[in-house]
Amino acid sequence: MDDMLERILDCIGPKRGATKALAEYxxxxxxxxxxxKNGHSKSYRAYIKQIAAYFNKPVEYFTGEAPETKKDPxxxxxxxxxDLKFALFGGEATDKxxxxxxxxxxxxxxxxxx
Numbered sequence: 001m002d003d004m005l006e007r008i009l010d011c012i013g014p015k016r017g018a019t020k021a022l023a024e025y026x027x028x029x030x031x032x033x034x035x036x037k038n039g040h041s042k043s044y045r046a047y048i049k050q051i052a053a054y055f056n057k058p059v060e061y062f063t064g065e066a067p068e069t070k071k072d073p074x075x076x077x078x079x080x081x082x083d084l085k086f087a088l089f090g091g092e093a094t095d096k097x098x099x100x101x102x103x104x105x106x107x108x109x110x111x112x113x114x
């Protein structure tokens with residue numbers, strides 16, 4: 001039995017009706033899943049995205065691949081002037097106000113660096 005199938009079966013678990021519920025979600029017969037369990041079919045590979053969605057897990061959990069790296073939302077990033085104006089003032093900021101916000105941000109950055 002391969003790792004992918006083992007992870008699928010772990011998610012299904014021993015709960016009565018879990019196989020049937022997954023089969024209904026995938027629009028296949030419960031016998032198909034029984035065939036997976038018995039090693040008679042590897043068709044589960046074609047359903048891996050739907051299986052991952054059903055169990056609310058990333059596809060990589062089942063495939064054993066490294067998960068996609070996601071950008072850290074706390075990491076500094078480039079922000080456009082229009083994004084900044086919208087975030088701070090709902091889009092109604094003047095250039096003078098925006099410049100003042102930048103100076104204040106620089107002041108905070110320098111103060112906290114000490």
